[in-house]
Amino acid sequence: MRLFDTLSRSERELRPIDGSSFRFYCCGPTVYGPAHIGNFRTFVIQDVLRRTLETGGTRTLHVRNITDVDDKTIRDSQAAGRSLTDFTADWTGKFHADCEKLGLLPPHIEPSAVAHIPQQITMIETLVEKGNAYASDDGSVYFRIASFPGYGRLSRLDARELDLGKTQNARATSDEYEKDSLSDFVLWKARRPEDGENFWPSPWGEGRPGWHLECSAMIQEYLGPSFDLHSGGVDLVFPHHENEIAQSQCACGGHFAAHWFHITHLLVDGGKMSKSLGNLYTLEDLAAKGHSAMEVRYVLIGAHYRKPLNFTLDSLHGAREALAKLAKGARALAARIGPEARLVSADFGPFQAAWDSLTHDLNTPAALGGIFTGLRKAAPLSGADAAAALAGLNRLLRALGLVLPEEAAADSGEIPTEVQALAETRWQARLAKNWAEADALRARLAEHGWAMKDGKDAYTLEPLGA
RNA sequence: GGCGGAGUAGCCAAGUGGUAAGGCAAUGGUUUGCAAAACCGUCAUUCGAGGGUUCGAUUCCCUCCUCCGCCUCCA
Numbered sequence: 001m002r003l004f005d006t007l008s009r010s011e012r013e014l015r016p017i018d019g020s021s022f023r024f025y026c027c028g029p030t031v032y033g034p035a036h037i038g039n040f041r042t043f044v045i046q047d048v049l050r051r052t053l054e055t056g057g058t059r060t061l062h063v064r065n066i067t068d069v070d071d072k073t074i075r076d077s078q079a080a081g082r083s084l085t086d087f088t089a090d091w092t093g094k095f096h097a098d099c100e101k102l103g104l105l106p107p108h109i110e111p112s113a114v115a116h117i118p119q120q121i122t123m124i125e126t127l128v129e130k131g132n133a134y135a136s137d138d139g140s141v142y143f144r145i146a147s148f149p150g151y152g153r154l155s156r157l158d159a160r161e162l163d164l165g166k167t168q169n170a171r172a173t174s175d176e177y178e179k180d181s182l183s184d185f186v187l188w189k190a191r192r193p194e195d196g197e198n199f200w201p202s203p204w205g206e207g208r209p210g211w212h213l214e215c216s217a218m219i220q221e222y223l224g225p226s227f228d229l230h231s232g233g234v235d236l237v238f239p240h241h242e243n244e245i246a247q248s249q250c251a252c253g254g255h256f257a258a259h260w261f262h263i264t265h266l267l268v269d270g271g272k273m274s275k276s277l278g279n280l281y282t283l284e285d286l287a288a289k290g291h292s293a294m295e296v297r298y299v300l301i302g303a304h305y306r307k308p309l310n311f312t313l314d315s316l317h318g319a320r321e322a323l324a325k326l327a328k329g330a331r332a333l334a335a336r337i338g339p340e341a342r343l344v345s346a347d348f349g350p351f352q353a354a355w356d357s358l359t360h361d362l363n364t365p366a367a368l369g370g371i372f373t374g375l376r377k378a379a380p381l382s383g384a385d386a387a388a389a390l391a392g393l394n395r396l397l398r399a400l401g402l403v404l405p406e407e408a409a410a411d412s413g414e415i416p417t418e419v420q421a422l423a424e425t426r427w428q429a430r431l432a433k434n435w436a437e438a439d440a441l442r443a444r445l446a447e448h449g450w451a452m453k454d455g456k457d458a459y460t461l462e463p464l465g466a
Numbered sequence: 467g468g469c470g471g472a473g474u475a476g477c478c479a480a481g482u483g484g485u486a487a488g489g490c491a492a493u494g495g496u497u498u499g500c501a502a503a504a505c506c507g508u509c510a511u512u513c514g515a516g517g518g519u520u521c522g523a524u525u526c527c528c529u530c531c532u533c534c535g536c537c538u539c540c541a
Binding site: 027028029030035036038039040041042043067070071072155156157185186210211212232233234235236237238239240262263264265266267270271272298299302303304306307308309310311312314315317318319320321322325328353357363365366368369370371372373430433435438439442451452453454455460462 | 487488502538539
């Protein structure tokens with residue numbers, strides 16, 4: 001498949017450099033609170049990339065880290081009066097639960113920063129030995145940007161711009177750190193009182209690793225000096241990924257990531273998502289409004305990953321209807337297969353255009369459009385042709401990670417007896433063609449929150465607003 | 467200020483130098499006691515604004531407006 005690469009600014013074919021499996025790394029969550037839908041846009045798109053590769057027959061090795069030590073995790077665990085370990089374990093669990101609801105495949109390897117302190121120290125030692133890093137008097141260690149000529153290539157910042165940018169903040173940081181250059185970033189942070197019990201011994205004294213370093217160290221541990229793809233939200237391009245490149249290429253040699261895959265941020269109601277505006281949604285927030293995680297997933301893949309996505313509650317409603325329509329279409333297709341043996345399709349049949357969209361820079365919205373169009377094209381098919389089309393459709397849905405809703409099961413057990421009694425009375429009134437009473441009873445059912453729908457020989461009851 | 471991205475119907479959103487996918491909503495019809503559901507239709511002479519290049523531009527160029535991201539450890 002072809003995918004846009006941030007570094008070369010061009011679309012490139014994805015091919016595993018080791019010839020067997022496609023090995024990629026995704027910057028994972030910082031576990032100090034619930035992830036929001038903005039975070040999940042990135043993780044869902046990464047999941048679609050993996051699923052698309054696998055659907056296309058490529059084996060993958062997916063590594064995604066957990067950041068469980070940094071300023072925020074330390075600050076919030078202390079505010080909660082809990083140990084860092086307990087605090088981050090809880091939020092990691094919550095993250096995993098959300099991922100499962102969204103249908104995200106678990107990474108093959110999910111390393112935590114705290115579990116890889118020795119590897120991080122080793123990498124810093126290497127950088128110091130090679131002259132790419134230096135210790136300051138307070139026991140912190142910094143990366144010397146001047147020692148890496150390639151710095152700024154990914155984000156297209158040249159040295160002059162970097163210095164200008166940092167100058168504005170010189171006063172804020174110069175009292176705290178002794179850096180040779182204001183642009184230099186920290187690899188090891190000397191222990192400070194506000195760190196509490198969260199520090200580790202090192203050759204430079206007690207402290208903790210800097211954020212940028214953890215990814216480099218874990219990538220070296222699990223993927224080595226060169227691997228296929230590195231991914232994250234656009235905000236990570238600078239400085240996080242720029243710093244990773246500098247650290248890893250200096251310490252390990254190799255070309256580091258062959259491909260850079262960045263996902264654009266989403267907007268909410270046309271603007272920035274923020275807590276103060278009250279539009280920073282978590283899965284839990286949306287579930288409380290009656291929206292399933294699969295509906296959220298549908299919305300998140302409803303725009304191309306390099307374009308802003310405008311998330312609205314209205315689009316969630318649209319997602320529900322669209323998913324229902326897909327499910328209906330799939331059921332209709334399955335119903336036309338008949339008794340013939342189910343065939344495994346070699347291609348995507350009527351859904352070929354949808355698959356082509358997906359493999360051309362992961363155009364998920366065009367793929368969704370292609371599915372609806374394919375369903376229309378498949379309408380006249382029956383028997384073995386329908387079976388092949390359905391197989392193609394299912395492969396596509398698997399690549400997108402969409403799980404279609406089942407047909408609503410009539411679960412009479414959950415209907416209050418009072419409501420059932422009203423419904424039965426109304427049914428009798430209706431059979432007696434007593435329309436006035438029937439309508440009045442339907443209004444009363446509505447007051448109880450239920451909608452009664454008349455069929456030919458029976459009726460169904462559904463909760464209103466479902 | 468520097469760098470990068472975006473503005474397509476009421477909403478979400480593809481796409482292209484050759485005359486605008488798809489979904490939601492809306493709306494007409496069939497059906498229904500009426501509804502709902504289902505099924506069959508309709509729904510952008512137009513792509514932020516103004517210029518330019520071209521036989522032809524939404525697509526390329528210029529200017530302007532608006533929004534978003536990064537420029538201190540936010541996906």
